[in-house]
Amino acid sequence: MKLMIIRSLVVLLLLGASAVRAEQNITFSTGASPDSHRFKLVSSQLEEALKRMGLEFSVEFHPSARSLDLSNGGRLDGEMHRVYKFHEVTNNAYPNLRRVDFSVTSTRISAFAREDLAIKNWQDLRKYKIAFNSGRKRTTKILQGLDIEDNLHSVTSEVKAFKMLAADRADVVISSQVQGIKIIKSSAEFSDIKEIALLDEVKLYPYVNKQHTDLIPTLIENLEEMRRDGSYDQILARVNSE
Numbered sequence: 001m002k003l004m005i006i007r008s009l010v011v012l013l014l015l016g017a018s019a020v021r022a023e024q025n026i027t028f029s030t031g032a033s034p035d036s037h038r039f040k041l042v043s044s045q046l047e048e049a050l051k052r053m054g055l056e057f058s059v060e061f062h063p064s065a066r067s068l069d070l071s072n073g074g075r076l077d078g079e080m081h082r083v084y085k086f087h088e089v090t091n092n093a094y095p096n097l098r099r100v101d102f103s104v105t106s107t108r109i110s111a112f113a114r115e116d117l118a119i120k121n122w123q124d125l126r127k128y129k130i131a132f133n134s135g136r137k138r139t140t141k142i143l144q145g146l147d148i149e150d151n152l153h154s155v156t157s158e159v160k161a162f163k164m165l166a167a168d169r170a171d172v173v174i175s176s177q178v179q180g181i182k183i184i185k186s187s188a189e190f191s192d193i194k195e196i197a198l199l200d201e202v203k204l205y206p207y208v209n210k211q212h213t214d215l216i217p218t219l220i221e222n223l224e225e226m227r228r229d230g231s232y233d234q235i236l237a238r239v240n241s242e
Contacts, residue, residue, distance in 0.1 A: 025056045026212070029067040030080040031135055037178060037239060042080050042104045044235045046206060049222040053215070063156060064135025071209055072096045078208035081105060082137075086207065089141040096210045102223045103203040108177035109139060111197040112184070114165065117172065119197045122146065129153065131161035131170035138202065139174055159183055162190055174199070 028046065032039040047057040060076060070076040072094040079097065081104060083089065086097070111119050119125060126148050134140055134154040143152055153170055155161050162183050164170040173180065177195065184190045208215065226232045 024054070025058055026050055026077045026208075026215075027058045027060060028078050028080045028206070029060050029062050029071050029076045031062060031064040031067050032080070033179075034061065036182075038081070038105050038107070040239045040242065041236065042204075042206075044239065045104050045223060045226065045232065046080065048226060048231060048235070049219055052222045052225075053218055055215075064133070064137075065156075068094050068097075071207070074209050074211060076209075077212055078206060080206060081204035082207050083202050084205055086137065086205075089138045097207040098210055098213050098216060100206040100208060100216050100219055100223075102220045103205055104223070106201055106203045108198055109136075109200040109202065110175065110177040110180055110195050111199055112162070112165065112173040112175060112180050112193055113171060113196045114168075114192050114194075117196055119172070121197075122199060124197075125172060125174075126151075128171035129169075130172050130174060131155060131164040132174040133158050133161055136174075136176075143174065162193065165193060166190055172196075 030039065032042075043057070043059060050057045059080065060070075062070060067076075067079065071079050074096065082097075082099075084099070084103075086099065087094070111117075111125070113119075117128065119128075122142055123146070125143070126146050129151050130143060130148075131153045132139055132143060132155070134156060140154070153161075153164060155164065158173075158175045158179050161170070161173045161175065162180075165173045166189050173193075175183070177198065180195060184193050206219075226235075
């Protein structure tokens with residue numbers, strides 16, 4: 001009987017220790033490349049801000065749609081960066097995600113093509129065949145609002161979109177400026193593709209699952225403090241030098 005009691009206590013202690021470890025670790029999800037400037041900048045900010053709260057930061061990499069399902073479902077703790085009006089552009093498809101009201105980075109959305117096209121804004125895209133990553137929810141909503149469904153080609157990654165353009169199956173790719181330029185430089189397959197227009201610049205914000213809503217005020221305070229105490233400048237300088 002004593003042995004059974006001791007074993008039960010050991011099991012309870014192990015379970016308790018596991019629960020404490022789980023509470024001390026916050027795992028964000030992202031579809032960004034681990035080598036990208038944006039990932040390094042945002043992950044470094046979140047890691048430092050959470051460290052000041054006594055929490056450990058970790059990250060998992062998933063395609064955008066899968067990432068959102070995991071974060072919204074609570075299997076992961078949040079999204080590293082999404083647009084401010086995320087719930088509006090997704091028609092509230094992920095109601096369990098709560099915005100951290102502090103912009104950790106921004107992204108420029110550009111149009112890429114193989115030739116100079118008369119494109120200066122979103123409306124100018126209406127007469128072209130467009131390839132884009134469906135994981136970019138804001139971009140998807142804007143393009144769908146142009147009422148050119150037959151000319152929209154939704155794919156699961158930026159690389160696939162650029163492959164469509166290189167194969168002359170699309171006239172234009174809509175992508176982030178940084179990622180688009182990186183893809184163009186990555187292969188001779190894309191050597192005749194170029195950025196032809198800057199369409200938008202969007203601020204991005206972390207989102208956490210609703211179970212962590214209580215962490216948001218302190219997380220914002222720490223991110224703000226990092227701007228004041230020079231920590232952010234140090235992170236930015238380090239990331240820029242890599």
